[in-house]
Amino acid sequence: MLSKLPDVGTTIFTTMSKMAGDYNAINLSQGFPNFPTDEILIDLIRKNAGANIHQYAPMAGLPSLLEGISNLVHKCYTRDLNPIENILVTAGATQAIFTTIQALVHKDDEVIILDPSYDCYEAPIILAGAKPIRIPLNALFLPDWENIFKQTNDKTRLIITNNPHNPSGSVWTEHDLRLLEKLILKHPNLAVLSDEVYEFITFEKAHFSVNSSEILRDRSVVVSSFGKTFHITGWKIGYIIASETLMIEIKKVHQFLVFCVNSLAQACISDYLKVTKVESLGVFYKIKRDFFREKMKSSRFELFPCDGTYFQIASYKSISIESDLDFSKRLVKEFGVAAIPLSVFNGNQDDQKLIRFCFAKDEQTLISATERLCKI
Ligand SMILES: Cc1ncc(COP(=O)(O)O)c(C=O)c1O
Numbered sequence: 197m198l199s200k201l202p203d204v205g206t207t208i209f210t211t212m213s214k215m216a217g218d219y220n221a222i223n224l225s226q227g228f229p230n231f232p233t234d235e236i237l238i239d240l241i242r243k244n245a246g247a248n249i250h251q252y253a254p255m256a257g258l259p260s261l262l263e264g265i266s267n268l269v270h271k272c273y274t275r276d277l278n279p280i281e282n283i284l285v286t287a288g289a290t291q292a293i294f295t296t297i298q299a300l301v302h303k304d305d306e307v308i309i310l311d312p313s314y315d316c317y318e319a320p321i322i323l324a325g326a327k328p329i330r331i332p333l334n335a336l337f338l339p340d341w342e343n344i345f346k347q348t349n350d351k352t353r354l355i356i357t358n359n360p361h362n363p364s365g366s367v368w369t370e371h372d373l374r375l376l377e378k379l380i381l382k383h384p385n386l387a388v389l390s391d392e393v394y395e396f397i398t399f400e401k402a403h404f405s406v407n408s409s410e411i412l413r414d415r416s417v418v419v420s421s422f423g424k425t426f427h428i429t430g431w432k433i434g435y436i437i438a439s440e441t442l443m444i445e446i447k448k449v450h451q452f453l454v455f456c457v458n459s460l461a462q463a464c465i466s467d468y469l470k471v472t473k474v475e476s477l478g479v480f481y482k483i484k485r486d487f488f489r490e491k492m493k494s495s496r497f498e499l500f501p502c503d504g505t506y507f508q509i510a511s512y513k514s515i516s517i518e519s520d521l522d523f524s525k526r527l528v529k530e531f532g533v534a535a536i537p538l539s540v541f542n543g544n545q546d547d548q549k550l551i552r553f554c555f556a557k558d559e560q561t562l563i564s565a566t567e568r569l570c571k572i
Contacts, residue, residue: 212225212524213534216534228554256280265279265285285457288433290316293316303325307327308354311542313541314363333361338369339375354386357406359372362505366503380416392419401503509538521547
């Protein structure tokens with residue numbers, strides 16, 4: 197059978213996590229927390245499990261959750277939303293991104309991806325019969341606007357942005373947001389798909405969300421993930437914020453892809469949003485970032501700046517000249533730590549001798565991992 201995705205195989209995240217298991221290594225590869233979920237949320241599962249909440253939820257989401265998301269977005273970005281028209285609860289950011297691309301991108305359109313980029317953007321573009329245009333980020337892992345302006349044309353339907361950025365941990369400046377506005381104003385057919393799943397994980401620098409821009413709001417789809425915000429990646433629940441015009445199209449696809457999202461998870465998160473503070477997330481992960489970086493000081497790895505997310509990029513140039521994939525494999529087998537090679541995030545597999553560690557781990561895991569890394 198002719199494959200629709202001939203170049204797609206098992207993702208590196210599956211491969212490295214499996215290797216971590218096979219070699220009994222500490223897994224700093226895949227981006228998930230290994231500490232316990234908040235007891236308050238666990239209690240809310242118990243409470244809601246006994247409620248009449250086990251049948252299909254409304255297509256766009258439980259009204260109480262839509263209301264909760266609307267309040268959150270208003271509080272964080274002073275953006276006023278109509279919960280019915282502008283918000284869609286999704287089965288994680290991955291479904292949100294897939295659904296948006298299927299809904300908005302036509303055959304032979306072009307879609308800009310900024311490399312290195314998270315791995316779920318390209319396949320839905322290809323399935324839509326469109327062309328991914330991969331443009332490298334600059335040396336600071338921020339958008340290279342000159343190149344983006346050059347490569348945007350009448351066929352460009354979407355630009356996919358990711359801020360705060362996985363894998364680099366970079367965070368946009370206000371200037372980046374202003375240049376995105378300029379790009380959108382110049383190209384009437386263009387829309388933005390803004391992947392902001394780490395929106396609440398920034399440290400010294402503020403997060404400039406597309407939600408906060410009056411110019412971008414009507415021409416953008418903003419995606420977030422409760423998996424990242426509430427340390428529950430396995431729940432696979434997130435949401436889309438979009439203008440009514442874009443949302444009408446997105447819902448057409450959503451209703452035939454999943455129709456609606458896990459009702460129990462929606463009820464629990466709706467309750468949890470009333471009692472938790474997303475503002476504390478940055479402080480929580482800043483402590484982990486600082487701890488990890490401090491412990492890595494005596495290692496031979498060179499750590500890049502990390503302004504957001506729970507990922508730390510490290511160069512191993514002074515340790516080895518191996519490819520990043522070979523080095524990552526040897527790291528698991530010989531030193532017992534799993535990381536992700538950065539080349540897999542680049543369309544052209546560009547190898548800069550960089551690997552990515554996830555520091556969303558408990559203190560003991562970070563201590564054990566850094567002890568091993570410092571011995572290399
Ligand atoms: C940048 C980025 N976008 C999207 C996702 C997918 O999020 P979800 O697990 O909610 O589907 C991830 C998960 O790691 C991510 O890092």
